[in-house]
Amino acid sequence: MxxxxxxxxxxxxxxxxxxIFLVSESAIFEIEPKIEKTIKLFNKSEQSNKKEILKKIKDxxxxxxxxxxxxxxxxxxLTPLIEKKNISCVYNKIPLKTLVFNITDRCNLSCLYCxxxxxxxxxxxxxxxxxxxxxxxxxxxxxxxxxxxxxxxFFGGEPVINFDLITFITGYAQKKAKKLQKKAxxxxxxxxxxxxxxxxxxFYQNKIGVTVSIDGPQEIHDKFRQFADGGSSYKAIxxxxxxxxxxxxxxxxxxxxxxxxxxxxxxxxxxxxxxxxKLGFAEAGFGPVxxxxxxxxxxxxxxxxxxxxxxxxxxxxxRYADEDKFYGFTNIIDLLVLLHQGExxxxxxxxxxxxxxxxxxxxLYLCQRLIGNKAFCMGNLSDGFDTEAVKKFRKKAELNxxxxxxxxxxxxxxxxxxxxxxxxxxxxLTKANLHYCEWIxxxxxxxxxxxxxxxxxxxxxxxxxxxxxxxxxxxxxxx
Numbered sequence: 001m002x003x004x005x006x007x008x009x010x011x012x013x014x015x016x017x018x019x020i021f022l023v024s025e026s027a028i029f030e031i032e033p034k035i036e037k038t039i040k041l042f043n044k045s046e047q048s049n050k051k052e053i054l055k056k057i058k059d060x061x062x063x064x065x066x067x068x069x070x071x072x073x074x075x076x077x078l079t080p081l082i083e084k085k086n087i088s089c090v091y092n093k094i095p096l097k098t099l100v101f102n103i104t105d106r107c108n109l110s111c112l113y114c115x116x117x118x119x120x121x122x123x124x125x126x127x128x129x130x131x132x133x134x135x136x137x138x139x140x141x142x143x144x145x146x147x148x149x150x151x152x153x154f155f156g157g158e159p160v161i162n163f164d165l166i167t168f169i170t171g172y173a174q175k176k177a178k179k180l181q182k183k184a185x186x187x188x189x190x191x192x193x194x195x196x197x198x199x200x201x202x203f204y205q206n207k208i209g210v211t212v213s214i215d216g217p218q219e220i221h222d223k224f225r226q227f228a229d230g231g232s233s234y235k236a237i238x239x240x241x242x243x244x245x246x247x248x249x250x251x252x253x254x255x256x257x258x259x260x261x262x263x264x265x266x267x268x269x270x271x272x273x274x275x276x277x278k279l280g281f282a283e284a285g286f287g288p289v290x291x292x293x294x295x296x297x298x299x300x301x302x303x304x305x306x307x308x309x310x311x312x313x314x315x316x317x318x319r320y321a322d323e324d325k326f327y328g329f330t331n332i333i334d335l336l337v338l339l340h341q342g343e344x345x346x347x348x349x350x351x352x353x354x355x356x357x358x359x360x361x362x363x364l365y366l367c368q369r370l371i372g373n374k375a376f377c378m379g380n381l382s383d384g385f386d387t388e389a390v391k392k393f394r395k396k397a398e399l400n401x402x403x404x405x406x407x408x409x410x411x412x413x414x415x416x417x418x419x420x421x422x423x424x425x426x427x428x429l430t431k432a433n434l435h436y437c438e439w440i441x442x443x444x445x446x447x448x449x450x451x452x453x454x455x456x457x458x459x460x461x462x463x464x465x466x467x468x469x470x471x472x473x474x475x476x477x478x479x
Contacts, residue, residue, distance in 0.1 A: 001049045001050070001051075002049065002050065002080050002081075003047050003048065003049055003080070003081045004047070004048055004049070004050070004053060004073065004078040004079060004080055004081065005042075005044070005045075005046060005047050005048075005078070005079060005081055006039070006042040006043065006044050006046065006077070006078060006079075007022050007023065007024060007025070007076055007077055007078065007079045008022070008023035008024060008044070008407075008409060009021060009022050009023060009039075009077065009409075010023070010409050010445065010448065011031075011036060011039070012445070012448050012449060012452060013452075014449060014452035014453050014456060015453075015456055017030055017452065017456060018030065018031050018032070018033060018035075018036050019031065019448070019452050019455075020035075020036075020039075020077065021339075021448055022075075022076060022077065023409055023410070023411065023412060024076075024079070024344070024412065025076055025342070025344070026339075026342045026343055026344045026412050026413065027076075027342050028339065028342075028448075028451065028455075029075060030455075034062060034063075034068065035068065035071065035072070035077075037060075037062065038057055038060070038062055038068050038072065039072070039077060041056055041057065041060055042056070042078070047081065048078075050069070050073075053069050053072075053073075053078065054066065054069050057069055093145075094353050094354050095143065095144055095145035095146060095147045095354065096139075096140055096143040096144050096145075096147070096150070096354060096355075096356065097144070097147055097149075097150060097151060097350070097354035097355060098150070098151040098152075098153060098350065098354060098355040098356075099136060099139070099140040099150070099151075099152060099153070099355075099356060099357070099358055100153040100155050100355070100356070100357035100358070100367065100368040101128065101133065101136060101152060101153065101154055101155065101159075101169065101357075101358055102128065102155055102156065102157075102357060102358065102359050102360060102368060102371045103127065103128055103154050103155065103156050103157070103159040103161075103162045103165055103166065104126065104127040104128065104156050104157045104158070104159065104161050104162045104360070105126060105127070105156065105157045105360070105372075106126060106127065106156070106157045106158065106161050106162075107156060107157040107158040107161070107191070108158055108161065108191075108193055108194070108227070108228075109158065109191050109193065109225060109226065109227060109228075109233055110226060110227065110228040111224055111225045111226065112224045112225075112226070112295075112296065113224050113261065113263045113289045113291055113293070113296040115290055115291065115369070115420075115424070126360070127161075127162045127165070127360060128162065128165060128359075128360040129360070130165060130168055132358075132360060132362050132381070133165055133168060133169050133172075134168075134172055135362065135381045135382075136169075136358045136362075136381055137152070137169060137172050137173045137176060138176070139358075139381050139384075140152065140173075141176055141177070141180060141182070143384075143385075144182070147182070148181075148182050148183060149182065149183045149184075149185060150173075150177070150182065150183075150184055150185070151184075151185045151186070151187065152169060152170075152173055152184060152185070152186050152187075153186075153187045153188070153189075153368070154166055154169075154186070154187070154188040154189075154208075155188075155189055155357070155368045158190065158191050158193070158194065159188055159189070159190060160188075160190050160193075160194040160195070160199060161194065163194070163199060163202075166188070166202075167202060170186055170202075170206050170208070173186075174206075185207070185209075186206060186207070186208040186209065187208065187209040187210075187211070188203070188208055188209070188210055188211070189211045189212075189213060189259065190210065190211070190212060190213070191212070191213050191225070191233070191237065192212045192213070192214065192237035192240055192241050192244075193233060193236050193237055193240070194240075195237070195240035195241065195243065195244050196240075197243070200240075200243055200244050200247050201247070203244075203248075203253075204247050204248060204251060204253045207253070207254060208254070209254045209257075210244065210248075210254070210256050210257075211256075211257050211258070211259050212237075212241060212244075212256065212257070212258050212259070212281070213225070213258075213259050213261070214234075214237065214241070214258050214259075214260065214276065215260050215261055215262075215263075215272070216260065216268060216271070216272035216275055216276070217234075217271065217272065217275045218232065218234040218235070220268050220271075220272060221233070221234045222234050223263075224261075224263050224296065241256075241279060242279065242280070244256060245279065245280035245281065246280070249280060255282030255283065256280070256281055256282060257281060257282055257283045257284065257285070257328075257330065258276045258281045258283070258284035258285070259284075259285055259287070260272060260276075260284055260285065260286045260287070261287060261288075261289050262286050262287065262288050262289060262298065262306060263288075263289040263291075263296040263297075263298070264289075264295070264296055264297070264298065264302065265302065265305075266288075266298060266302050266303070266305045266306035266309055267305055267309070269286060269306065269309035269310070269312075269313065270309060270312060270313060270316075272284070272286075273286075273313060273328075273329060277327075277328055281328065282328050283328035283329070283330045283333065284328060284329070284330060285330030285331055285334070286306075286310075286330075286331060288303070288306065290369075290418070290420060290421050290424050290425075291424065292424055292425060303436075303439050307439055307442060307443060310331060310332070310443060310446070311446055313329045313331075313332065314329065314332040314446065314447070314450050315450075316329070317329045317332050317333075317450070318450055318453055318454065321454055321457075321458055321461050322457055322458060324458065324461065332447065332450060333465055333468075333469075334469075335413075335443075335444065335447040336447065336450065336451055336454070336462060336465055337462075337465050337466050337468075337469045337471065338413060339413075339447060339448065339451050340451070340462045340463075340465070340466050340474055341466060341471055341474065342474070344412045345399070345412055345413060345414075345415040346398055346399045346400070346412070346415060347394075347397055347398060347399070347415055348414065348415040348416055348417055348418060348419070349367075349418070349419075351366045351367035351419060352366045352367075352378065352390060352393050352394060352397065353394070355367065356378060357370070357371050358381065359371045359372065361380075362380050362381040362382065363377050363379075363380050363381075364377065364378045364379045364380060364381070364385065364386075365377055365378060366378060366393065366419065367419065367420070369420040370419070370420060370423075370429075375429075376393075376429065377389070378390050378393070393430070396430040397416075397419070397429075397430045399411060399412070399415050399416065401430070402416050402430070402431070402432045404431075404432045404434060404437075405432050408437070408441070409441065410440060410441050410444040410445075413444055414440050414444070416430075416431075416432035416433065417432060417433030417436060417440070418433065421433050421436075462474070
């Protein structure tokens, strides 16, 4: 006889409507009050067969107990006990989707909080050669298997320093893709200082997605993002960013987005987002600086401020959504899309799965932030992937290998958090980011509240957000 137990879940209410988020399914349903009442009859440690479930509901005086029991089982609120299995991707080959090219280690800025080149474990090289770049493009396509689309990301240092190499890689990859009847897409993260008309035109013509690292208005941006002589980088990038955005907006290019590193002070987030959107950025996303240096790190109180500002900005996003307008707060958009798509994450990101990074020395790493760290080298372009190293990483990084995540209500959304952040703050790459646990839980639960409000007021808006991120519309996810 099948035995059932209560599934991990979060119940939340909006405007007299009751919703349940099923943790392991990453599914959200609206439920009736009698369903909520019935759920409370069971506890997480209790195991019951169907007969025992029916008796408990009937003894509680709940009408239609047979129908309700069937609903609880059908919706997997009461879930059958099954043997936990290892995630197959730990051992199976995964086609390569994205390769990050570390174009150069050089940068023309000297950002005070930058992790790059400050770790003595990191090997440093000047720039990638054309020969290595060609080899890397070949490697990407050779290992993409059935994937019809691959993505090349240009990274650094400041990648535009090596603009000639970017143009070569783009052209070579496009020819290769055409020959193989595939599609190559491109993205770049830049500090914006070298965005000449020639560079901007090239990005536009080749449909390269551009993310600009900018921390806010001048007084905020220049506090940490400076030239080596201490000069203002904001003044240097402002006219160039305006040209970039104007070109892409007027001629229908990809949306230009901003990436903000939040260091020491998070109170400015609403001011910064307003500033960046007024400049013309389609969206801006915020991330706390990854460092163990208290001069830049956000302490517990500052993280609380950041959470409150995230909530404030999410509320503003919701007000815009109520009027079917768009407010480019990337953090809530990404969270809402993740919830709407019902994605169950066993790994926090694609690093070491479908995404790897390649260095100027032709070595393969888990991601761009780990380039140069010997401990996380996963092979090279000549010999291919170090299969055993990749398998070992995947096994250790998988969610089930993180006991601290085992009972967490948001584990399949967070999956332990960023590897590089864990390495810096927890001193172990595959350890969960325990220093952010409570913060992440509260942020995701607030995202659920925003989701509930949206599904009641403007449900089609969630599909629009999903399509903005390249997903198909969702049907039948909410009842």
